[in-house]
Amino acid sequence: MVDSQSTQSELSTPPTTSPSKSIRHITKITIKPRIPTLKKAAQLVTLYAGKSKEKFIVHKEFACHYSPVLDAAFKSDFVEGQTQEYRFEDSSVEAVRLLVxxxxxxxxxxxxxTELVDEHVEGVIERALNQDMALIKLWVLAEKLLIPRLQNFVIDEMERCGKIICRVPVQCFKEAYEKTSPGSPLRRFLVDDCGWYLVPEWYSKESNAFPSEMLIDLVTKLADTVESRTMAPGYDMTRYYVSEA
Incomplete structure (x- = not known):
């Protein structure tokens, strides 16, 4: 596959008598490594979750490579740049652990x-709920840090786990709606998840779990849906992706 950015740069470069040098120059400027290089392995930063004192010490290159927010913070004159520490006030320890x-x-x-399928096994429901909540918080954290690739990865994992467990993260709806804005891909995913997997009885059984905004989204979605099969999240997962451009 041709790198569109490289192609555009190549087209804008005047012809030279040394094509190989031109190509090397284009490659150096336009192609960004998919992973950090660890050329500055001694540079570390510390991440915290909420009010927790637990430290997550990370190579600065990794944090700055994946998040433009962290990159700006750690290279600024603000307190984060001076201390090389960053606290995610509204996140959880588990979400930050997953991020790192x-x-x-x-x-x-x-x-x-597959370990969370049998609800009769002691602790399974609690473990599943904790994991669902951690993934929701991780998606929200990735949104704040401007990491669309991670947001999309989380959405895919939620769909994969949901298919295996056959369970919708009902207890996480309020958290998701409190931390996202109208039209959010996460909101749309959860609405479609309900429309496809939840049986009618669940809406009355777990009525307190549904934020009022979500109920409006559900009704709107159902009214707009011509073929019910198109509500299946797996029908087109790109609907919930955030642009990585």
């Missing part, structure tokens, strides 16, 4: 959903 793990692996260190 993703920085280094591009994966999410979560419980295998």
């Amino acid at each position: 793990h993703w920085f280094y692996t591009q994966m999410l260190d979560i419980i295998d959903p």
